[in-house]
Amino acid sequence: MVAPTVPPAPARRPPADLDGLDPAWSRLVRVPGTDGVGRTWHLLDNRTADPALTLLCVHGNPSWSYLFRSLLRQAPPRVRVIAVDQLDMGFSERTGRLRRAGDRIDELTELTDELRLTGPVVTVGHDWGGAISLGWALRHRDRLAGVVLTNTAVSGTRGPAVIRLVRSRWLLPTLTVRSTAFIDGALAMSHPRLRGPVRRAFRAPYRSADRRAAIEDFVADIPIETDHPSAAVLDGIAGGLDALSRVPVLMMWGAADPVFSDTYLHDLERRLPHADVHRYARAGHLLPEDADVAGVVVDWISTLGRRRPDRAAAEPVHAAVTHEPATDELITDEPSTLPDPHGELGDRPAILELGAPGRPAGARSVTFGEFADLVGRTAAGLGHTGVRPGDRVALMIPPGIDLAVTLYACWRIGAVAVLIDSGLGPAGMSAAIRAAAPAYLVGIPKALVAARALRWPGRRISTRTLRAPGLLDVVGDLPTLRTATAPLPPPPTTADEAAVVFTSGATGPSKGVRYTHGRLTAQRDVLAGLYDVTPDDRLVAAFAPFALYGPAAGIPSVVPDMDVARPGTLTATALGDAAVAVDATLVFASPAALANVVATRDALTEAHRAAFARVRLLLSAGAPVRPSLLAAAAELFPNAAAHTPYGMTECLPVATISLAEIRAATGGDGVCVGSPAPGVAVRIRRLDERGRPTGDLLEQPDVLGEVVVRAAHARAGYDRLWHTEFLASQPAGWHATGDVGRLDRAGRLWIGGRLGHVITTPDGPVAPVGLEQAVEDLPGVRAAAVVGVGPVGAQQLVVLLTVDPDGRFDPPSRPRLAGLDRLDQVRAVAGDRDVVAVFELPRLPVDRRHNSKIDRTRLAGWAARALQGRRPRTP
Incomplete structure (x- = not known):
């Protein structure tokens, strides 16, 4: 770093017309002692009188206090927000001298002394402002109520690759001072692209070269080299973070940041293991511009008094509902029984594989005795490789023996299994595994090729021996590891984390859901009790997650020959082969799988039909099941009770209903999913006129x-999604499902759709599913979706449907308005709900995983454009 040659310049206020900036916030503060001559800072300050809490916000490079404008705007009563412009940055004084990290921490301390900032204080830091704010925090622990960090670093690594490139001697002044390239590059990192007025505001303090000198200085002061003058300061901050072990910390992270990648997040997680974390998979470097950081901070500070009763922040800073994840009140900290592979069952069949790649059908099976032996030897081998209790292990293995053995081996040594559904597709799988950040990845060769090509995290272990393991950077393979010996640690407890399971992504970005051993055990026990599962049962699991419960329940299980990522590939003969092989009494399949089974039933043999006749229970879940489909599937299992459990990744089951009960259920609006399962409490949070949950649980x-549930087998929490967990845990100990529905007078639950799909009409909120079902009962209608078009509170109903191609109706090759006869039919079943338009489409967009959850949000956007006279493509 070279001494700047630019002349000093006084501090000044920003232009009054900057987008989103209230000029009343702007103030200049002179600090007499700085540099021995006194310096003037510009800062934004909402000047709250008698604050209960102060947020001290420190920007990085090349931004300024404008980055925190939303926080000033959204600050609750009695919360003061001070966002500083560091000296030589933003609209603060240009001093004409170098400033290093230690100088900036000293100067921030001098400023807060001048402001008489006594506490309680929460520091908020972004980029290199994160390190500066941490330096201040470590000096002022007596007044510190919390720490908030966004996309920053304190580690002694070589530094971000982008920064190392910019630090090139010939590039640095060109990109930072002689041009606006560095600023423009930072602004271009936002997702989506920043609006023009916002980009203008960020550039406002740096319009001339003489006002950009500190941008070069800031980059040059990043201690990439071990002998750098600021290296000791940063190392001191990093080494001192243990002192914040009792201070609440919130870290929010834009994972698409090319500067501060997940590497820096994970480093801070290791240094601050108690921190709350919310990771935004698609957000970039300027996280406060890409996500509602201010709203999350407001919710987070509402929890501080309850977390720190011994600190100055014990007084609540504003009214809020208590945040707590679902409690473990029914689960004690005892040894877990989940890893028990039931070896005492000896020669009883445990798992059968059908249609395994490269092997003839039925060529592989294991007994419970063999299964227990494999689990023990695999656990020892994983321990020999370095897997330790608490380590995350991603399992990229198709359902079958290898997956079950490896899963139970992980549980035996206390590792946390990361289960990622291949139905998410390559992009979804990559996003999930990066979010989970496993230490190890066990996979089939195909998965290991993807792991290397896509740079998935985790040391790689192959399910089988490879000829050239070095090509895939494999550290071991299961057959070889099973010959190793290593002492096993004590079994995990019910309170220990057991798994991270990802949602299907059908109703939003896929989320990691954390489960403890106790919660998974409770789920196993609830399912067994609800459906009277006994040791005499045998399971065909055409719904991949349930294939793993056979060993836990001590019953034989088999996955049919199918592509588990595409449930619609299950044929009737494949299901029949599986039922014959295991002499099934239980069959579990998703609606999409059952639909194809019904469509291909003519190929069933007498042996298949005889095996189906011995099935006592048919289950279908994973997506809404049309009664007509469940009835058609039940005809194939003449002696089986057909049930559909209702639930979600975060809590399954919530309720259950039989086909007979579905047929008898009347008077509801939507899908009747039955009565709550034993141990499950269900409540309703009323919707306001804008479709938002409000009020007490009813x-x-x-x-x-909104449907809200509580159960011992519900999620323990979300993974690196603090705010998602906060919103879904209101009130404490409950899970807000995001589904909307009603309870009827018999206590049964009726589901009307998703919260985000509620239509806010002038007459009140309308859930779509009830009307969709009525439309689907019309002649020739295969499927229907009901969406709202227009402003919130004044939306109009639009129906979109597909035609059943049975010869009586003509399916369209492109979207079209339905004829008047169809419109009249729809309006007749809609009753007092006014339908303004009906469209016939070649197809309705559905989720990739279950092939049955309709994307109503996408259809609503399409319908709005179509009604505006545009000709959008088929959604």
Whole structure:
């Protein structure tokens, strides 16, 4: 770093017309002692009188206090927000001298002394402002109520690759001072692209070269080299973070940041293991511009008094509902029984594989005795490789023996299994595994090729021996590891984390859901009790997650010959082969799988039909099941009770209903999913006129609202999604499902759709599913979706449907308005709900995983464009 040659310049206020900036926030503060001559800072300050809490916000390079404008705007009563412009940055004084990290921490201390900032204080830091704010925090622990960090670093690594490139001697002044390239590059990292007025505001303090000198200085002061003058300061901050072990910390991270990647997040997680983390998979470097950081901070500070009763922040800073994840009140910290592979069952069949790649059908099976032996030897081998209790291990293995053995081996040594559904597709799988950040990855060769090509995290272990393991950077393979010996640690407890399971992504970005051993055990026990599962049962699991419960329940299980990522590939003969092989009494399949089984039933043999006749229970879940489909599938299993459990990745089951009960259920609006399962409490949060949940939890019937549940087998939390967990845990110990519905007078639950799909009409909120079902009962209608078009609170109903191609109706090759006869039919079943338009489409967009969850959000956007007279493509 070279001494700047630019002349000093006084501090000044920003232009009054900057987008989103209230000029009343702007103030200049002179600090007499700085540099021995006194310096003037510009800062934004909402100047709250008698604050209960102060947020001290420190920007990085090349931004300024404008980055925190939303936080000033959204600050609750009695919360003061001070966002500083560091000296020589933003609109603060240009001093004409170099400033290093230690100088900036000293100067921030001098400023807060001048402001008489006594506490309690929460520091908020972004980029290199994160390190500066941490330096201040470590000096002021007596007044520190919390720490908030976004996309920053304190590690002694070589530094971000982008920064190392910019630090090139010939590039640095060109990109930072002689041009606006560095600023423009930072602004271009936002997702989506920043609006023009916002880009203008960020550039406002740096319009001339003489005002950009500190941008070069900041980059040059990053201690990439071990002998750098600021290296000791940063190392001191990093080494001192243990002192914050009792201070609440929130870290929010834009994972698409090419500067501060997940590497820096994970480093800070190791140094601050108690921190709350919310990771935004698609957000970039300027996270406060890409996500509602201010809203998350406001919610987070509302929890500080309850977390720190011994600190100055014990007084609540504003009214909020208590944040707590679902509690473990029914689960004690005892040894877990989940890893028990039931070796005492000896020669009883445990798992059968059908249609395994490269092997003839039925060529592989294991007994419970063999399974227990494999689990023990695999656990020892994983321990020999370095897997330790608490380590995350991603399992990229198709359902079958290898997956079950490796899963139970992980549980035996206390490792956390990361289960990622291949139905997410390559992009979804990559996003999930990067979010989970496993230490190890066990996979089939195909998965290991993807892991290397896509740079998935984790040391790689192959399910089988490879000829050239070095090509895939494999550290071991299961057959070889099973010959190793290593002492096993004590079994995990019910309170220990057991798995991270990812949602299907059908109703939003896939989320990691954390489960403890106790919660998974409770789920196993609830399912066994609900459906009277006994040791005499045998399971065909055409729904991949349930294939793993056979060993836990001590019953034989088999996955049919199918592509588990595409449930619609299950044929009737494949299901029949599986039922014959295991002499099934239980069959579990998703609706998409059952649909193809029904469509291909003519190929069933007498042996298949005889095996189906011995099935006592048919289950279908994973997506809404049309009664007509469940009835058609039940005809194939003449002696089976057909049930559909309702639930979600975060809590399954919540309720269950039989086909007979579905047929008898009347008077509801939507899908009747039955009565709550034993140990499950269900409540409703009423919707306001804008479709938002509000008020207390209700048990009274016929109230439309969000479904909220509580159960011992519900999730332990979300993974690196603090705010998602906060919103879904209101009130404490409950899970807000995101589904809307009603309880009827018999206590049964009716589901009307997703919260985000509620239509806010002038007459009140409308859930779509009830009307969709009525439309689907019309002649020639295969499927229907109901969406809202227009402003919130004044939306109009639009129906989109597909035609059943049975010869009586003509399916369209492109979207079209339905004829008047069809419109009249739809309006007749809609009753007092006014339908303004009906469209016939070649197809309705559905989720990739279950092939049955309709993307109503996408259809609503399409319908709005179509009604504006545009000709959008088929959605």
